[in-house]
Amino acid sequence: MGRNKKKFELSSRLVFSLLIMVSVGLIVVSYLFSDIFSPVKSFMGDFFVPMQKGIAIIGGAISDKIQIFEDKQKLIEENEKLTNELNDLKLERQTLISEKYELSWYRDIYENDTVYQTAQKVVAKIISRNPNGACDVFLVDKGADDGIEVNMNVLANGGLVGLVTETGKNWSKVRTIIADESAVSGRFRITSDTCIVKGSLKTMDMGYIDVEMINLNAEVYDNYEVVTSYISDKYLPGILIGYVSNIRNDASELNKRAYLSPVVDFEHLEAVIILKAQRESLEGIE
């Protein structure tokens, strides 16, 4: 019995050290040659995506069923609330129509802003999110077969969601602008002052991310629109990112910084739009 135990421990240590060596080796290899695992990665995607799609469909069906059982009373209340809202919105619509003329005037000035509206779009469903619960990375159900390429822009609710960072046969990975490693070069739509929109999951819990490097002399105020700028090499120009608030001087007193509330609700995203136009090809058109 004693002999058996000793042997068992020895072999388990051997297995353990082998596994550790393999994983350290993998880290080193993937650090040195970053593309070497992409075929394996795309195979893994192809393997899991059909199952995840199935779960997404079943989950959607179940939540639809639950929705039906909602109280009648609740619906009546909601109806009342919505009627009020409708009246408000009718009023708002009037102001928006007048603003639309203003907008078209701005578009004439910035011709490029309309480019992303003419680009071909693909609607993709989100099939899985980052297993750590944060909203920084997710997978969608459209991939290279649907013409998706790396660095294509991803939109939802008329605002910027992020960027495609990897694609497989029928899936692609999207990194959002609120991820810690994201930094988008932005521009105030009205004054054309540039800025950097830095992602941060921590502050996103409170509903905003940081805008940095605003010129000290820029005349910007709360609720100004920030859109993607011309100088970005990955993002198409003129896509709405969000609205600024709490503008203040930097600690260095050389720049201003502000909070930005994104227009996209990252917590409850279900589907996104992928623009089938890339920054490079745009330069060719011009």
Added chain:
Amino acid sequence: MIFKSIVILIEIIISYLLQTSVFTGLRLADVVPDVFIILISSLGYIAGPNFAAVTGFVCGLILDLTFGGLVGVFALIYTVIGFVCGFSNRIYDHEDYTLPLFIIGLSELAYNILYYLLFYVLKGNLDFAYFSIRYLLPRVIYTVLVSVVLYRLLNFNYNIFEKIDRHKKDKSEEVIDFKGFDFIGRRGL
């Protein structure tokens, strides 16, 4: 042995789907329970360090290849946790349902600390208070809650296949002993 490995592979795939697709729709306090940790720690407690370390390695590799940047980081974390949990196999009791919860909670804590060191400290983000309140505590609590159900399933499952395996072994033991396959048989996973 092969039969058991296939069952565990299926369990790994189900865990991955649970974690990335099912539980992301059932988030509490904005966190997802760590189904992989539940699987690895439970296997460590039920089946010993070898099974747990290999399972951890495979789980980590799957995460690395689907969500990670550098391949091998999650594999490393999960292998270490699986191996360490495997030592609790010496006090395994198939009717004890409280000790494994404690082990799973501790593993989740260890996993989060390793995750913090590798993904936050290396990026220069040193705010441990924020990390522990926002991610660490809710995840440990949610994981232990989910493991109350999942551990029973895993334990039940494993014991059934263990019985089947043992039954087969008993039948063919004489032949194996005679041909001297015993040594190889013991050296496997």
